Every structure is written in C-alpha cells, then in structure tokens.
Amino acid sequence: MAKKIVIVGGVAGGATTAARLRRLDEQAEIVMFERGEYISFANCGLPYYIGGSITKRDALLVQTVEGMSEKFNLDIRTLSEVIQINRDRKTVTVKHLPTNKTYEESYDYLVLSPGASPIKPPIPGIDDANNLFTLRNIPDTDRIKAYIDHEKPKKAVVIGGGFIGVEMAENLWERGIEVTLVEMANQIMAPVDYEMAAILHQHIRDKGVRLILEDGVAAFEQNGRIVKLNSGKTIETDMIILAIGVKPESELAKQAGLEIGERGGIKVNEYLQTSDPSIYAVGDAIEVKDYVNGQPTQIPLAWPANRQGRIVADHINGRDVRYNGTLGTAIAKVFDMTVAATGNNEKTLKRLGIDYEVLHIHPNSHASYYPGAFPIALKLLFDRKTGKIFGAQAVGYDGVDKRIDVLATAIKGGLTVFDLPDLELAYAPPYSSAKDPVNMAGYVATNLIEEMVETIQWHEVNDLVEKGECIVDVRESIEREMGFIPNSINIPLGQLRKRLNELPKDKTIYVYCQVGLRGYLAARILMQHGFKVKNLDGGYKTYS
Amino acid sequence: MAKKIVIVGGVAGGATTAARLRRLDEQAEIVMFERGEYISFANCGLPYYIGGSITKRDALLVQTVEGMSEKFNLDIRTLSEVIQINRDRKTVTVKHLPTNKTYEESYDYLVLSPGASPIKPPIPGIDDANNLFTLRNIPDTDRIKAYIDHEKPKKAVVIGGGFIGVEMAENLWERGIEVTLVEMANQIMAPVDYEMAAILHQHIRDKGVRLILEDGVAAFEQNGRIVKLNSGKTIETDMIILAIGVKPESELAKQAGLEIGERGGIKVNEYLQTSDPSIYAVGDAIEVKDYVNGQPTQIPLAWPANRQGRIVADHINGRDVRYNGTLGTAIAKVFDMTVAATGNNEKTLKRLGIDYEVLHIHPNSHASYYPGAFPIALKLLFDRKTGKIFGAQAVGYDGVDKRIDVLATAIKGGLTVFDLPDLELAYAPPYSSAKDPVNMAGYVATNLIEEMVETIQWHEVNDLVEKGECIVDVRESIEREMGFIPNSINIPLGQLRKRLNELPKDKTIYVYCQVGLRGYLAARILMQHGFKVKNLDGGYKTYS
Ligand SMILES: Cc1cc2nc3c(=O)[nH]c(=O)nc-3n(C[C@H](O)[C@H](O)[C@H](O)COP(=O)(O)OP(=O)(O)OC[C@H]3O[C@@H](n4cnc5c(N)ncnc54)[C@H](O)[C@@H]3O)c2cc1C
C-alpha cells in the first residue's frame, strides 16, 4: 500500500522533503500543511526586497502552490495550521485558519519542518510599539515594506547584530534611512570572534550607521518612538526592527511528548527521527550535533534545512543515509564587505575548554598587481598536535566566500592544516595568487606546529607595552607614520642582520610588522642567531 | 659546515626555493643564477600589462635583486646563464652574459628551476616575420608593448588557443586591435572538453574576435604581414603572437645525463630529486605525476612551481616532505567569462581507457532572485562504481573559481561524489544557493550511480533524431520558441501525468528540458509508470 506522509511547514525543509519524496515514490500520498499563505519562499531574500535590490515580489516565491502541486502531485494545504499531533492514532489535528474549522489527518510518517520564530521578549512598552517589526516571512516583509513606502521613516533602530539585524541595517540604509544598530554583546556577527567583527564595526560606522555595542533595550516609550537602553541612553526613532535571534517552533512537538533539547530544539537521531521513529524533524526547529565538537547546538540556516529535508525523504524510502552534524558555515554581506565562518570560533573553543592554536593572516584576494585585489582577514583555529582544523573566519571585500568554502570542504574531508599547502587551487591573477590564501594559512599553521616561530596575539600586546618589554617593529620607517605600537623600536627587516648587536640576548624580543610575514622572517633570523623571539600574529593590522 | 645550494632560475620555482631555504637555515650559502635581468617577476601578469589593466611595469617585479638579496641574504647573480652541470665535481659552469666570461661555481645541492620556453616550430617564413612575438618574460613584454605603442597595429593574429593565446587575444582586443585567433584543434582551452569550450567560442566571437578552429599556420609571408593557413586561407595582419605551447627547458639537465621524460620534462622522484640525488628540479621544466591517473605529465603552472620550490627547500633541510602529483587545476579569464578545470577531462579519460560517468548542470552562481546571478556550466567526471571524482570543469560569469576550488579540495581530500551533497558551503543570496552548485552536482551524480535516472549525452542526440526515436520536450511551449530538438514532441512537465497515454511503452522515451532538471523529474515520473526513459544530460542548453 502507498505510504502517506504528512509534512508540517511548506518552506525550506518541508518543501524540499516533499519534492524528494515524490521523486522517490510516485505512489506516496503526500500532504503538506502550511499555516501561512505562501510555501517555498525565499526567506533569505526578504531583506533585499525591502532594501530594493530585489525589485519583484514574485521573485521571492520560488514555487507557487499551484505549480508545485502540479509538478510534484502534492496535496498542499495553506492557511492550515497543525495544532496537535495525536501520536496514539497517528494523526495530526489541523485548523483551517480562514474558517477556524479543525479536522484530523492521518499519517504513516510525519515530518516536522515548522522553522523558528523571532524572539520577542517582554520588554516594557513592546506591545504598544506600533512601529516595531520582526522579519520571518512574506507578510512580515509586506508590512515592513509598506511602512517604509507609506510612512517614509527617517530614522530606524535595529536591535540585534546577528545576520538578519545587520542585513536589515544595510537594507534600511539603502532606502535612505538613518540607522542605529544596537547590540548587547561587545561585537556583532557572533559566528566570528571579536577582532574579526571589529573590522565590520569600522566598516558599518564608515557607512554612517550608528553602532551601539554592549547595550540592550530597557524599554520602548511613546509607542516605539523612543528606545531606552540599559545604559540610560535614549534614541528617537520612526521604526524599530527587532532581530535578536530566533527560537525553534517546537511547541507542537513538545506537547506531543517528543524529546526536546535544553535550548528548545527538537531532539533527533542521525536519521533525523524524533523520539517517535515515525516522526521526523528538520530545519530550524531541531537540535543538531556540532560537526566539530560533537555538542548539541542549534544552527537555523537554510543549507541544513535543505539537506535534512532530502535525507528524511530518503530515509522514509528505506535508504541508509545519515545527517552527520552541522558545521555552521555562515556568510553575510555587510555593505561592501563579506564576513564568513565555518566550524568553531575561539569563543566556543574556550567555552568548551578545547586546546587550540590560532593564526591571523591578511593575504590579498588575488594577485596584488592585478586590479581589484583587497586583503582578506583570515583566521584559522586548529589543534596544535594533530593539525585538526576547528574553524575558520574571514572578512574582506572579495574572495571571502571562496576561502571559507574551501576550508569547510577541507574540514568535511578530514583534512588537517598539514594538507592545506597541498590544495591545488585555481590560479590566474584575477582569481588568486600562486599560493592561495588557504595554502598560506596552511604554511603559517604548519610553521607554528613545527615551532619555526612562536607568536603572541593582538590582545596580549598592551600588557607587554606596559611591562616595558622589548618590542621591535621590522617595517620600513615610513610605515610607522600610519601608527605603531607604543615604545616599539624600529629596525627594518633589511637591516636586521647588521643590527643584531642592538638587541638583548637575555630577554624575549617581540617582533612585529604590518601583517605578520616580515615579522616571521625577522623571527627566523633572530632565532637562528640565538635570540628568544616571538612574532605578533597578524601584525599591526590585526592588533590595531 | 654550512650547506651550499646553487639555484638555476630566479623566478617562480627558483625564488621560492631560495626564500624558504633561508628561513630554514640562516647559515646556508645560497647562490641563485638567472640569465635574465629580472628575478621574481609576475609572469602571469604580463598579458594584462600589455593590455593595460596593469598600469605600472614595476608592479610586475615582485622582488628586486637588491631587496631580495637583503631580505634573504642571498647571492643573486642575474645576466648569468648556467651553461653546464659538472656532476663529477659538483659544479656548474656559468656564463656572465654581459662579458661572456665563464666560471665554475661549486654546489652541495643544485636546484634546477629553468622553466619552459615558447615553442617556435620551423614554419616557413618564421625567421623573417619581424612582427612576430612570443611571450615569456619581461623583455618579451617590453617588446610587444613597445610595438603596440609605437607601431599602432590595427590587426593581430594570435596563434594558439591555450590560456596565454586567449589572454593575449583579450588584451590585444582591449587595446583596440582587431584580433584573429587561430587554433589547430577543434576547440580552444584544452583543459576543458569541447562542449565547454564551445561556450567560450561563442563568447569571444560575440566580442568581435575572429576565431578560426581546426586550422594551422602553413607559412608566414611578407615578413609576417600575411599568415597563410593550412586550409589555404590567408590573413593580413600587423602583428603576430605565437602561443602554441611551451617546452621544458631541460637541455642543461639532458646534457648532464639526468633522466628526461618522453615529452622532454626532467624526471624527478617524489622528493623532486632528479636521477642525481644532489640535483633537484622543479616547475615547468619537470615531468610530474598526474594526481588522478598516476601517469607522467607536464603541467607548466605557477602553483606547482611554488609548491615544489618550498618542498625542495624542506627536503634539502632534512624534512620528510613529498610532492604527491599535480591535479592540473587551471583557470583563465576569457573576456567577461571564466573557465576553470581540475583533474582529468573526458578526452584524457577516453585516451587512457578509463571508464567514467559524466554530468552537466547549469546552476546559478548564486540565488537567482538576487541581482547578478548567472548560470555556471558545470561538468563533473567520476567513477560510476566508487564515486571517485576524476575531474571537473566550469564556465560562467561568476562563481566559477569557487566551485572548481571546492572540487579540487574535494579531490585532494579523497571525497567521492557521495560526499558532495554533505559539503556545508556558505550560503546567503549574494553568494550561493541553499544547495550550492557543488552540492547539486553531488546529487545529480548520486542519482546516476543509484540509477534514479539514465542519461544520454549532447553528442548522441542527432543520431536519435535521425533514427526517428521518441523525443519528448517537457518544457513549457513558450520555451520552444528559442529552439528545440527536431521532431521532438512537447508535453510540459505539469501535464505529463495526465498525458501518459500519448507515450509508447515499448520503446525508450528520450526526455529533455532546458538544463536537465525537469527532464529528470519527468524521467522519474515515467520510470515509475513503467516506461523506459532516458534524460538528456544538461538539457537543451548543453546540446545547443
Ligand atoms: C530574513 C531572513 C534571512 C535569512 N537569511 C539566510 C541566509 O542568508 N542564509 C541562510 O542559510 N539562512 C538564512 N535564513 C534562515 C533560513 O531561511 C532558515 O534557516 C530556513 O528557512 C529554515 O527552514 P525551515 O523549513 O526549518 O523553516 P521555514 O523555512 O521557516 O519554514 C517553516 C514553515 O513552517 C510553517 N509552520 C510552522 N508551524 C506550523 C504549523 N504548526 N502548521 C503549519 N505550518 C507551520 C511556518 O509558517 C513556516 O512557513 C534567513 C531567515 C530569515 C527570516
């Protein structure tokens, strides 16, 4: 007999499951419930439609109900909310929203892909703020866009510096609105570490966005015309975007007695089955295993939702497929820059007490002599002993996505930092250098592990300065005009061998240059002449 | 006692070896001979300096003799040609070109990185063609640029459609010169296969370059004002660029009795030692092992030269490092397009009699709803049984380099096509899709191996048409206005399930759509309804 599969949620995870189910089984009965009016829309495009770079609303609708029903022979029911799972009799209770009528629908397999919803904490005044929006779906988008089109706000406050907050800041700015971005932490873009986010802080401030860090919202006043911060600051505004994160839509699963993780995500096994094996769950609603450290986590992104949806369809059809965890590869455009990361960041490794080594380099996106090359700030985290790659982060104007994708592939391929120099990447001047930034990261990592050089980190410098340590700037004198570390002496690399007698043999010498390369060369010279030496990782650029 | 290392050739491989040698050993005596005036220059940038996108000649000189000598404490001798290796007494004979004086220099280790030279066959009239140039180094570049600046040629003929030929065609065109590109084979850009190159043929013709395929030069007449082709065609021209390939500079090695490969490359072991273990060789001059098929080959590119140079320096210093072969990852900008490839192409696999499966897809470079998305023609070659990736090729306007780099990484990581869907690549609308093109290639490959669908190739279509086979176009009727396969019938995908009765059960049905996706969906429907069916791989787009 034909299987009957019921799917809750008709967008990334749900629609993908449905499509693959049909390709695998022409006979299956497939019912997809979606409480909204639209299915299969481009969540990720919403900010850009508001900002105007996506001009056609239709472009956001990847599949229509009609088109998808026809192509995949699906029973798609929109405006239909699944309000209960009746596991004992394998049915769901559905409420048809326009009529408020409820009915039961039976299933052999149930697939939950209900997504996540924007967090909206009970901040005083939030319910009266009639200019406050969250962004998750098409109706939210329509509301925000209509508000901008008709009310023509001059000022906006975006609360939350995650990727949706930052994308919205940019897109409101594109509309000519004066934007203030408020973030509780000391940095935006949590997937990268502080010193990487600092590059973005500078960039968005340069663009004219007012960025307030380490401050949260205490209250909304005057129907949202005043945002009051914990610090006491008040901001006048015409509109507010609240984007402080999402929480899994796991209420339905919870009420049905399915196991839920600590942070609210539905628990699943490697086949993406919940604690009830005939119920699968995917997407933003679930808890996943961190691919690098094995801990439970939540990664509300589109790639996992799509991947998981297909795996579920395969597993329902008897195929032996597994989901091996999520790396959390993520990327965002931040005005003219790109920020991307994969795997674990330093904050996570510290929190878990994992021993790691770190490097920062600033290679050009492609050959420096070919027009349009910009440095990429690239950070790599790895195991000092095994060379295992824990994670990578990059910020720059060009070529950031490529390097993070290569590193994400390396991680999934089980490659270590020792393998990175051997990656034979495509080189011609418009695209890369004969040693690609990823190769370079591999060289630098290998040198650290093989003790060719020891490094110190940007956050250790001030302490050294205070202690009056011997700090040597090996850049050309002219480069110091743009700034240098206080109390550092200047011996350009080319003169170093002749001026060794100016340096102490009894204490550690801290060398630095602009990005770390000449500092490394200096360190090699000094080490081999019997000096104790450490190089400033990432150079003055990462430090400053 | 300090080691003495002598290096022949001061550019990609040679200079890299020297720099790393010094970092590893401050005491070593390092002598680098270069017969030209310049060391460490950007060979790969030369065409762009001629074309004008690189404006400063100085930008081509990555290191000066003075700067590099100082930084790395090297004994660099330019205008000094090594004319003989005296293995018995471990010396080289050097000729100082300005004075013609010769002398011997001793070595403990000798490193050969002499590169390759442009092939210049004895075509009738070649020696009298005073407007004919080859391009390898700075003097060549100066000559070509001076000729263009002063003689203001209106027409140019570029002979050879490899990457230097194509880059020169583009850069001459940038200078406003009318360009004819002549190629002996039926396609330009040998690293990719015919149907991939065909996209480039169209593109460069659209740009106004006259492209002549399957024709070679028979003679040059009137001092190179007339190029006569084998077909009898004659072309009038003001200048000629000869770029039909390079041959290894292995004469010196050969005369010294070192082993030379069949195609003239110096033979080396995995440590890059020649048949004389105190003589190493790297770069364009050597024969390497093809990483995919294990056969000897020659890959004159900058990445291998740089990588090998560093490995040699390490090995001389007692480190256990090996060169594992060359994938041949290559890339070129072709006007507004990019072409790239890694691993083996179909021509190579056929020649070696290796069984392979092939797929073509045309995914967008990033989310189609976000501005600036362009399809990438992506071809993947793999083993039908094991899923081993043999090679990949891509042509498009954007995102080509990234996908080839990811696939090159996957190959080096030993990943199979079954792993490609699990690559967690960075997704936001400006950069990719929730299923990246590489993921998609993995899905399509897996479907082929798992017999979810059978495909036919673009080159098989005409035969089917002639035989009067049943060919079904599952696109919308309107799409046929842009062209369709002769004698194909049209049943749009959405109507297929209702119109099954129009199709024969006793013979194979060949379905196709625009890119292969809907054809696949149609194939799945038909297969499950008991039809025999094959889908046209890559769709009408690859076929046409
Ligand atoms: C503004 C924005 C930008 C984003 N940008 C990116 C990006 O650049 N890159 C990226 O990787 N990810 C991005 N995401 C995240 C990505 O969209 C999600 O990770 C992905 O959509 C999750 O898929 P899902 O199927 O789990 O949930 P969704 O796609 O949200 O689908 C869940 C659906 O289920 C429906 N539903 C919920 N409960 C019920 C119920 N009980 N009955 C019926 N229907 C129900 C909901 O109405 C919803 O339509 C973005 C998200 C937003 C909101």
Ligand SMILES: Cc1cc2nc3c(=O)[nH]c(=O)nc-3n(C[C@H](O)[C@H](O)[C@H](O)COP(=O)(O)OP(=O)(O)OC[C@H]3O[C@@H](n4cnc5c(N)ncnc54)[C@H](O)[C@@H]3O)c2cc1C
């Ligand atoms: C126009 C052009 C564009 C290119 N574009 C690209 C590209 O986009 N991507 C890419 O990967 N590769 C490209 N290449 C190829 C790349 O430059 C080479 O693969 C690389 O330079 C090889 O390094 P090598 O050290 O073997 O030889 P080279 O860099 O050529 O260095 C060899 C040096 O040795 C010297 N020499 C030779 N014999 C002697 C002797 N007996 N005594 C003293 N000196 C000697 C020569 O004068 C020469 O300077 C390009 C090459 C050219 C010419």
Ligand SMILES: CC(C)(COP(=O)(O)OP(=O)(O)OC[C@H]1O[C@@H](n2cnc3c(N)ncnc32)[C@H](O)[C@@H]1OP(=O)(O)O)[C@@H](O)C(=O)NCCC(=O)NCCS
């Ligand atoms: C579009 C959507 C319905 C999924 O449909 P889908 O059919 O699984 O996905 P695609 O249209 O990308 O096609 C993928 C299928 O086509 C196949 N395919 C793709 N290109 C092909 C080609 N050229 N030839 C043959 N097959 C091809 C793939 O193998 C895959 O099939 P499989 O899963 O059976 O292996 C769903 O992803 C969706 O709703 N997306 C929008 C929402 C969303 O993802 N939001 C978050 C990001 S904004």
Ligand SMILES: CC(C)(COP(=O)(O)OP(=O)(O)OC[C@H]1O[C@@H](n2cnc3c(N)ncnc32)[C@H](O)[C@@H]1OP(=O)(O)O)[C@@H](O)C(=O)NCCC(=O)NCCS
């Ligand atoms: C430039 C040239 C002399 C090589 O010099 P090199 O010092 O080996 O190469 P780079 O300047 O790229 O520096 C790489 C070294 O710096 C280190 N490094 C790079 N960035 C660093 C950073 N931020 N911090 C610390 N170390 C760094 C690398 O680890 C590597 O050192 P290692 O080999 O000891 O591990 C040589 O490549 C050359 O002549 N190139 C031009 C010719 C050419 O390649 N032509 C073909 C392409 S156009």
Ligand SMILES: [Ca+2]
């Ligand atoms: Ca680039």
Ligand SMILES: [Ca+2]
């Ligand atoms: Ca892109």
